[in-house]
Amino acid sequence: MSTIATPRDRPGPPSQPQSGTPTSSSRASFDADAAHLASPGAPLPSSLNAALHTSQHASQHASQHAPQHALPSKRANRAALREYYKLQTPPPPPRIELSLDSEVPPSELDAPQFDATAYVDSVINGHGLADLLRLYSRIVAEMRALDAEKKALVYDNYSKLIAATDTIRKMRANMDPLNPMASTLDPAIAQIYNQAAAIRDAARDTLPHPDSQDAHTRAVEARRRKTRQLAAQALAMPSRLRDLVAKGQADEASRQWALVRRLLMSWKHRGVGGPDVDDCIKQGDAALSGTAPEQES
Structure with a gap:
């Protein structure tokens, strides 16, 4: 014996949950604008058209001037943090700029009667820690500058020596082809000397001596x-x-x-x-x- 089941009711569309946000605005202007936007053939109201133009102009202006209002870099952030926490950047150690003609100025250390022990005692007793560190940095910088000048002089003299050696080598290389020619000139010079000696002797035999009687006559x-x-x-x-x-x-x-x-x-x-x-x-x-x-x- 068969039983005929009653058909079940078809499920309706799922009901949307009611949220706390209202679906429509309480202002009539917003609702009217939404209604106009929903109908594509309807013209835009003047207020909405002006707002759209204003927003487009603002976006274009922002895109044009974006590099000028860029986010601050990391260096600027660090500088701002130092300024906020009052952290000062320590000054760099003293440096002595050297040029080709500059020299370290003479000081008390260069005096002939300089006494290292007395100088150290006077500096330690008459100066504070900051002054001692500053003096130490200055002396180290002067020592490095003098060492650099010494190396520069050595390199300069070495380069001059190399240039002189190259010049002598080129002169010798240029004189080597002339050696055969110079050897051929020796006989010609000897012949000219012999001819000059013969002409001198002949002139002496022909012309009288200035102190002779014939010359006086x-x-x-x-x-x-x-x-x-x-x-x-x-x-x-x-x-x-x-x-x-x-x-x-x-x-x-x-x-x-x-x-x-x-x-x-x-x-x-x-x-x-x-x-x-x-x-x-x-x-x-x-x-x-x-x-x-x-x-x-």
Whole structure:
């Protein structure tokens, strides 16, 4: 015998739990805005449109100026913590800056009569711990600076020595190809020396010695020849003066006659030339003054 079961009721949709937050706003403006947003074809109200434009402008401004308002870095955070807890950064130890021309200034330690024991006792008794540490740091810095200068001098001199060695090596390398040429020059130089010695000996044989009688005679003849040439030029001076005066060059004639007349007067005082010297002087004066020349004797 079969039993027919009664159909069960279909389960309805699950009921949502009631939360404490209201589903709709109590303000009518928000509800109206929500209703307009729900209908896509409805235009936005002016207040909502202005709010949207304001929010977009603010977001663009924030995106443009984001690097300027970035979060503080770790260094800034540490600085803020030090400032909050009043922790001061310790000053760096004293350093001595060195340049190529700088030297550590001389101090009491460099004195010839320096006494290390007395100096240490005076420093310990007259200074505090901070001063002692500061003095210690300064002395250590000066020692390091002096050591650096010493090393710099050593390196500088070493580099100069290397440069000089390279220069000498290059000079020797450049002189090696010239050694064969220099060896070929020795015979040519010897030949030139021999020729010069032969020419000197030949000149000595041809020309007399300056102190010999023959040389003295030749010198006297040369002086006489020169004197004759001067006498001929002096005797020809009156006719030259007439030509200059005729051309209107009286100043030039006067200048030339002054020199020749002085020479003729010196010959006259020495008794050289005889009456020819007097006649030349008279004719020259007459030619310069424009008067008629006297008849030559």
